[in-house]
Amino acid sequence: MTTLCNSVIFKMHRSKLANTKTDKESDFEIVKRIVNYKEKNLYAIIYDRYADLIYHRCYSFCDTDAEAKDLTQDIFIKAYLKLHTFTENVSFKSWLYTLAYRFCVNYINRNKAKRIEKLSENIDNINELKIEISDENLYSMRVSGLEKALNLITPEDRMILLLKYRDDVAIKELAENLKIGESAVKMRLKRAKYRLVDMYKSNL
Template identity: 45%
Template structure:
C-alpha cells in the first residue's frame, strides 16, 4: 500500500472533528459538493462513515472473504475520493453513484480471477425468448433465498451487479441508463437476460 493511500485511508476513517459537526446534518450530495471544492478528507469521512458498512457488505457478496472485502472497501473509497469530481449531484444521488462505482470495481476484481467459472452458456431458443419477454421479478423473489444467492454467485458478475443495483438498491432505469451509457430499452433487455440467467442457474442447483 502506498504512503499516499495509507494517509488518505487514515484520514477518511477518522470521525469528523467537532468543527464538522454541523456538516453531519447535510445531505450526501451537499457534502460531496463541498468535498469537491475543498478537497477536505475529514469532511469526506462523513460519507465514509455513512456508507462503508454497506459497501463492505456488497464487496463481501462478491468475494466471500472478510479480509478481501475490507481491502476492496478501502480501495473503493480511495477511488471515490480521487474521482469525486466526476460526481454530479444534479444527475444522480451520491448513493447511486457510489454503488455503481463499487459494483464496477468488484466486477473488474472478480473478472481478474481466471480460475472462477461463471454460468454464461449460450441460451437455447426457449431461454432466449424468455430473456426478451418481461421476466417477472416476483418469480425470483419467491425462490428459496439460499439457493438464489448461490444462483446469483454463479452468473457473470456484470449480470449480478446489474440485478443488485436495480432490485436491491432501487436504482432507477434512468440512472442505470445514464451510468451505463445505453438506452432504456437496452437496460431493460440486459435486466431481463440477467433474470433469465438467474432462473436457469437456480433450476440447475
C-alpha cells in the same frame, strides 16, 4: 496512493467531525466542498455513511472478510479520485453503489482463479427470450436457492440484478451511471433475470 489512504481515510480523526452541522449536510453538499474547496477531511463523513454498506456489497462478490475489506478500501480510494465526475443528476448512493459493483466485477474478471464460469448456453438471440421473467418470479424463489444461483451467474449479471432489486436503483439512474440507454438497461435486466431463473431451476 498510500499518501491518499493515510491522509484521507485511515488517519482521519472522525471524532472531530461528529455532532457538527457539517455531519448533517447532504452527500452532494459535502462532495461539492471536497471538490471545490479541497476540504479533504470531510471525506471521513462519506466514508462513515457508506463503508459498512459497501463492505457488504463487496462481500457478496468475494470469499473472505479480508478480501472484502481490501476491496472496500480500494473502492473508496477510487471514489475519492472520481468525486469530480459526480453530478446531482443521480443520488450519490446509487453513484457509489454502481462504482462499487463495477469495481468488483472488474476485480473478479481480472482474477482468473476466481472467475465464475459462464453459462454454456448462448441466449444472445432475442428469440430465446420470448418468455418474460416477471419480478414476482424472483421474489418467489427460496432465499438459499437464490443466493446460490446469484453466485453462479456472471458478475455482470449479478451486478445489475443487485443494483435493481436489492439497492432499488431506478432504471433511469442505472442508465445514467452505466452510460447506456434505458432500453439497454431493460434488456440487460431481462437477460440477467432469464439466466438467474434458469440457473436457479437447474440447481433445485
